[in-house]
Amino acid sequence: MIDFRYHIVSIVAIFFALGAGVVLGAGPLKGTASQVVADQAERDRTALEQARTDAIAAKSLDKYRDDYVAKVTAGLTDGKLTGRKIVIVTMPSAEGDLTNAVEDSLESAGGQVTTRVALDSKLFDQGQRQLIEPLVNELVTPDITFAPDSNTYQRAGQILARSVLAKELNKPVDAESTKIISGMSDSKLLSVKPTPKDRADLVVVVAAKPPTPLPDNSSYTDAVDFVEGLDLGSAGAVVAGMPESAQNGGMLKALRGDNDATKIVSSVDVANMPSGQATVVFALVEQAGGKAGQYGGVDAKNGVAPTAAQAKEN
Incomplete structure (x- = not known):
């Protein structure tokens, strides 16, 4: 109740x-x-x-900053790459606008971009490893020397370098070069446009933003090894990317975590900005001098750029 x-x-x-x-x-x-x-x-x-x-207001200030830096750095990079020939290698899904901006900065500094090599995702597909190794053995030329402890992707990078790059200037694209380009292109691992007449001595690799969901940094191990091979077969290599590529899940993050790679390969993580594009030029010049550095705004152990003294010396 x-x-x-x-x-x-x-x-x-x-x-x-x-x-x-x-x-x-x-x-x-x-x-x-x-x-x-x-x-x-x-x-x-x-x-x-x-x-x-x-x-x-923020957008206006960003535009002012970029325009100002572009005008100032243009004078600093003038003539830095005069007489140098450069190959641009794009990683799978690398942004075209970023690649174009990097190319413009190299040419504004006096460099000549001889060709672009677009890598296909198939090259780094784990399921394609059984194709990569025999192809490397098939395309190797008598003048390529592999380190005894080199792996498949370091060798693949050296082989691609033999086709479009050289340690010295004015090396021609010869029959061996053509054989390598045809072999890797026919296997749908990459494309080369245009086919160059001369082999370049320097290379810039354009990294892509990490995909979503973020991969583990170790997923770029093969790509980092490949870039090491490009460096070994040329006078120097720089990897250029956006800030995202230097964060977890990005290629530059993986590169900078490899102590052996950072001793020979340089990187710039702000290549989408005028100041970063100038840094790519300076890093490339530094590479030609036998030095390497990691530059940018995200965990870049060597600072924002090579020092003014280095840039002036070069």
């Missing part, structure tokens, strides 16, 4: 509360509630307008 009375009282209390709410909503508190809503809407509108203003 007590439980029944308790439930009746509870139900009556609920209906009383609902009725009181209706009366108050239609009565003296109606204007107050409307004013609260109106005031909140005005605050939201003001905050939105301020956010829009801040975004426009």
Whole structure:
């Protein structure tokens, strides 16, 4: 009986509360509630307008920064690569705009980009390993010397280097070069456009943003080994990417975690910015001098760029 009375009282209390709410909503508190809503809407509108203003100001400042840096660095890089020939190698899914910007910076510094080599994702597919190793053995030329402890992808990088690169200037694209280009192209591992007449001495590898979901950094082990091979078969290699590529799941993150690779290969993680494009030029010049460095804004152990003294010397 007590439980029944308790439930009746509870139900009556609920209906009383609902009725009181209706009366108050239609009565003296109606204007107050409307004013609260109106005031909140005005605050939201003001905050939105301020956010829009801040975004426009930030975009304008970013444009100013980039334009200013581009004008200043243009003078600093003029002539730094005069007489040098460069191959651009793009990793699978590397952005075209980034590649074009890097190429423009190299040519503005006096360099000649002889060709672009676009690597296919098939090259680094774990399921294709059984194809890569015999192909490497098939395409090796008598003038390539492999280190005794080299692995398949380091050798593959050296073989590609033999086709479009050399340690010295003015080496021609010969029959052996053509054989390698044809062999790797026919296997759908890469494309070379245009076919160069001369082999370059320097190489810039353009990294892609990491995919989603992020892969483990070890997934780039083969790619890092491949770039080491490119460096060994040329006068120097620089890997250029965006900040994301130097963070977890990115190629530059994996490269910078490989102590052997960082001794010979350079990297720049802000190549999407004018200042970073100038840094790619300076890093390439430094490579030609036999030195390597890791530059940019994300865990770059050698700072934002080669020092002014280094740039001036070169």
